[in-house]
Amino acid sequence: MSKEITPKKRKASTGDIIFHICNGIFMVLFVVITLYPVLNTLAISLNDGLDALRGGIYLIPRKFSIKNYTTVLQKDNLMIGAYVTVARTLIGTALSLVANAILAFVVSRKNFAYAKQLSLFWVITMYVNGGMIPIFLLYKSLHLTNSFLVYVIPGMISAFNMLVIRTYMKGIPDSLEESAQLDGAGYTKIFIDIISPLCKPVYATVALFVAVYQWNSWFDAMLYNRQKSNLTTLQYELMKLLSSVTNQSSSAEAMKNSSSAITPTSIRAAASIITMLPIICIYPFLQQYFVSGLTLGGVKE
Secondary structure, eight states, X not given: OOOOOOOOOOOOOHHHHHHHHHHHHHHHHHHHHHHHXXXXXXXXXXXOHHHHTTOOOSSSOSSBOOXXXXXXXXXXXXXXXXXXXXXXXXXHHHHHHHHHHHHHHHHHOTTOTTHHHHHHHHHHHTTOOOOHHHHHHHHHHTTOTTSTHHHHSTTSOOHHHHHHHHHHHHTSOHHHHHHHHHTTOOHHHIIIIIIHHHTHHHHHHHHHHHHHHHHHOOHHXXXXXXXXXXXXXXXXXXXXXXXXXXXXXXXXXXXXXXXXXXXXXXXXXXXXXXXXXXXXXXXXXXXXXXXXXXXXXXXXX
């Protein structure tokens, strides 16, 4: 009977051991550096405001209190702002993804004329714009001010997002499109049934970019919809709350008359946690596509 010869396991060299140790230490330090600011902010948000001014809070609250969160959540128009922010995030992300994907598909076709010239034009728009006042006057003439549409229409087309999707589409083998055309498929069917399923990673990446931008936006609410309280956003309301708390905390008498006063530091921490929580919950579901979506320029056949 012949005995199976099992390959001998190579003994790790001293260099390999040192590399694995250094790699493990580096990864641990990287995780600590990444998570510590978030955990520290969470600890401050759950700590009493006046006590937090003493400093020395790291990962665990020293004097537990939820007054920071109750103050933030009881803010007037906060729920309206939350509804508007969720709506603009969902609608704006969907419209932007569809518009950029269609435009990227058109530009990425080899037989599309002036593709390079148009791409150069869009790149220029990433660095040069008309300025705040001309943009405001343009939106006003288009009746976008004092309207929910100002949140979603101007951001439908992004040169950066379009170029990212276009670059990814160019990495898809041309033979897939050619074989589909031989079977009688048109460009619409090719885009929906062939190209789009292969572009899920880059779609998820761009969707995450747009969703984070829409969720964190507040300046457009202040600039274009300031007079419409029913069109306010969550970030704008939190910004106004932080400004009011900063002005109130400048009074020493107000600090003395409160045994559990809120402070700009504690309110800022609570607002930061409320702001980042939805994105943190969404990111794990998109993370599997995020890395591959950013790995552009795949090998062509």
